[in-house]
Amino acid sequence: MSLATTKDFPLFQIRDGDGWKKVASRQTYADPYIQIEQADFLTPGRPDRPITWTIAHRKAAVAIAPVLEDGRYLLISQERIPVQDTLWEFPAGQIDVIDSPDPRQTIIDTALTELREEAGVVLHPNLGALRPLGYFLPSQGFTNEHVYLFRAEPVCVVGQPEPEDSEHISAVRPVSAGELRRMIAANEITNALTLALYARMSAQGLI
Amino acid sequence: MSLATTKDFPLFQIRDGDGWKKVASRQTYADPYIQIEQADFLTPGRPDRPITWTIAHRKAAVAIAPVLEDGRYLLISQERIPVQDTLWEFPAGQIDVIDSPDPRQTIIDTALTELREEAGVVLHPNLGALRPLGYFLPSQGFTNEHVYLFRAEPVCVVGQPEPEDSEHISAVRPVSAGELRRMIAANEITNALTLALYARMSAQGLI
Numbered sequence: 376m377s378l379a380t381t382k383d384f385p386l387f388q389i390r391d392g393d394g395w396k397k398v399a400s401r402q403t404y405a406d407p408y409i410q411i412e413q414a415d416f417l418t419p420g421r422p423d424r425p426i427t428w429t430i431a432h433r434k435a436a437v438a439i440a441p442v443l444e445d446g447r448y449l450l451i452s453q454e455r456i457p458v459q460d461t462l463w464e465f466p467a468g469q470i471d472v473i474d475s476p477d478p479r480q481t482i483i484d485t486a487l488t489e490l491r492e493e494a495g496v497v498l499h500p501n502l503g504a505l506r507p508l509g510y511f512l513p514s515q516g517f518t519n520e521h522v523y524l525f526r527a528e529p530v531c532v533v534g535q536p537e538p539e540d541s542e543h544i545s546a547v548r549p550v551s552a553g554e555l556r557r558m559i560a561a562n563e564i565t566n567a568l569t570l571a572l573y574a575r576m577s578a579q580g581l582i
Numbered sequence: 583m584s585l586a587t588t589k590d591f592p593l594f595q596i597r598d599g600d601g602w603k604k605v606a607s608r609q610t611y612a613d614p615y616i617q618i619e620q621a622d623f624l625t626p627g628r629p630d631r632p633i634t635w636t637i638a639h640r641k642a643a644v645a646i647a648p649v650l651e652d653g654r655y656l657l658i659s660q661e662r663i664p665v666q667d668t669l670w671e672f673p674a675g676q677i678d679v680i681d682s683p684d685p686r687q688t689i690i691d692t693a694l695t696e697l698r699e700e701a702g703v704v705l706h707p708n709l710g711a712l713r714p715l716g717y718f719l720p721s722q723g724f725t726n727e728h729v730y731l732f733r734a735e736p737v738c739v740v741g742q743p744e745p746e747d748s749e750h751i752s753a754v755r756p757v758s759a760g761e762l763r764r765m766i767a768a769n770e771i772t773n774a775l776t777l778a779l780y781a782r783m784s785a786q787g788l789i
Contacts, residue, residue, distance in 0.1 A: 385769060387665075395666045404611040404618060408636045409724070411611060411618070418661050419668065420750035428663040429615045431638055433724060454625050455722040456635040458594075459602045461626065462722060509769030511777055513720040514727060515662040515669060517616070517640060543627035560785035562592060562716030567774040570718055574777040577784045578767035 382479045384507035387435070387521040394419030409433060433520035437486045438467035438568035439505075440576060441496050442528035447549040449494050450569075451536065454543040461545065463558065465569045466493035467522070482523050492537050494547050496530040503529060508579070511571040524572050526581060552582050589686045591714035594642070594728040601626030616640060640727035644693045645674035645775035646712075647783060648703050649735035654756040656701050657776075658743065661750040668752065670765065672776045673700035674729070693732050699744050701754050703737040710736060715786070718778040731779055733788060759789050 391397060396417040404411035410432040415425035441449040450463045468489040475481045486505060490496050498505065508524035536544045550558070558564045559573055576582040598604060603624040611618035617639040622632035648656040657670045675696040682688045693712060697703050705712065715731035743751045757765070765771045766780055783789040 389666045391666070397666075403613070406610070406618075406620075406636055409618060409638055411613075411616060413613075416663050416666070418663065418750065420661055420752055426663070426748070429613055430664040431616055433721075454627055455719075456623050456625065456633070457637040457724060457726045458719055458722050458728070459596045459598070459604075459623070462719075464722075510772060511774055512662075512665055512669075512772050513774045514640075514725070515665050515667075515671075515773050517664060517725075517727070518721070519664045520721060520724070521665070541633070543625065545627055556785045559781055560787075562782075565717060565719050566722050567718055567720045567778055570781040571774055571777040574766055574781040574784065575769075577781065578763045580767075 381483060381505045381507055384479065384523070385509065386478060387510050389519060394422060398425050431518040431520075433518050434469040434471070436467060436469045436520065436522045437482060437489060437525065438465055438522050438572060439486050439490055439525045439527050440465050440572045441490055441494055441530045442526065443549055444499065444529040444531075447551055448555050449496065449530070450548050450550055450555075451493055451544050452546040452548065453493075454545070455566075462566050463548070463564055463569070464566050465572055466490055467568050468493065486523070486525050486527070490527055490530065491533070492539070493542075493544060494530075495532055495534045495536050496527075497533050498527055499529045499531050503527065508572065508575040511567070513567050522568055522571070524575055526572070526576060555582070588690060588712045588714055591686065591730070592716065593685060594717050596726060601629060605632050638725040638727075640725055641676040641678070643674060643676045643727065643729040644689060644696060644732065645672055645729050645779060646693050646697055646732045646734050647672050647779045648697055648701055648737045649733065650756060651706070651736040651738075654758055655762050656703065656737070657755045657757055657762075658700050658751050659753040659755065660700075661752070662773075669773050670755070670771055670776070671773050672779055673697055674775050675700065689730050693730070693734070697734055697737065698740070699746070700749075700751060701737075702739055702741045702743050703734075704740050705734055706736045706738050710734065715779065715782040718774070720774050729775055729778070731782055733779070733783060762789070
């Protein structure tokens with residue numbers, strides 16, 4: 376698989392149609408990270424009387440399972456302040472501007488940047504491929520957040536993590552597929568992005 | 583396995599200690615569904631200078647994979663307003679009050695209630711068991727939301743879904759393990775709670 380094939384993936388889009396219609400909306404809160412909207416919707420199951428819902432708006436994101444040439448996966452150890460814990464995760468990050476002329480290229484570029492910044496790796500210059508694995512919705516009753524999933528294989532270590540100022544990554548750890556599986560089975564890996572990548576890879580027979 | 587064994591599961595807890603300390607906090611928004619907190623933290627990697635973070639507070643939740651006596655899984659089709667789409671999911675719901683004297687019993691009771699309300703099933707009276715599968719964090723950089731995971735097996739169909747007024751469930755569908763796997767592989771199942779349950783069950787060799 377060449378990098379040229381990687382743009383063959385679905386974009387997540389929210390829009391009216393097929394029985395869905397947003398009929399009213401007001402923003403009740405906004406800061407640089409979260410915007411809260413209260414809106415009224417007609418839905419396929421409620422075509423006559425709008426229902427009011429509270430929605431947390433968030434940037435889209437990417438999450439990537441990096442695989443070394445020896446087949447091991449790279450996990451990073453990251454401080455996650457909302458849960459006051461340091462978690463083992465696959466690299467991930469938000470997409471700053473997604474309404475570019477070529478959104479798929481923006482998503483791919485963000486995935487490659489996060490691999491370098493969070494795990495210190497790049498795609499292998501000749502053999503490396505970024506395989507799209509769809510997307511997932513972290514909390515679909517609450518937020519429009521959506522996360523594009525990729526498997527990067529093989530990757531080469533080129534340096535240390537260089538996270539953004541607001542992040543703290545304390546370790547990068549190669550784990551075998553068996554150890555990854557054990558950590559998930561034992562509730563040692565608890566974050567949705569890593570579990571979603573594992574589910575997609577497992578269902579596709581990639582792990 | 584009897585129901586008596588099901589209380590053997592870890593509770594998710596957020597607290598100071600092990601290098602974590604919340605040193606200041608102010609609430610910047612609140613409605614019945616979401617509360618936004620801006621807080622300053624000392625962390626293991628930043629012990630000297632607090633970092634400010636924005637946190638969306640949400641109730642804890644449960645999600646359950648129901649399995650019929652013939653081994654098929656039950657999916658429900660639910661309208662999810664923040665993403666303007668109808669999704670195939672396992673049953674799930676929020677926990678209204680978790681600081682009860684016996685929080686594990688509250689979590690179990692909520693799981694059983696959601697099975698009945700969202701999928702129209704109950705645990706088999708003699709053979710049924712609710713197997714805890716840990717928990718997951720939907721979006722750990724953004725919210726303290728956490729979701730307890732269970733496998734309910736076997737379950738018996740006793741009626742139609744009777745969702746709350748704010749919910750709309752249009753179908754309950756039994757699927758084989760192979761069909762569930764195909765839907766996950768094909769990006770037809772995109773919600774974190776169903777992917778997290780699949781990942782845990784796959785890693786534990788249950789599916």
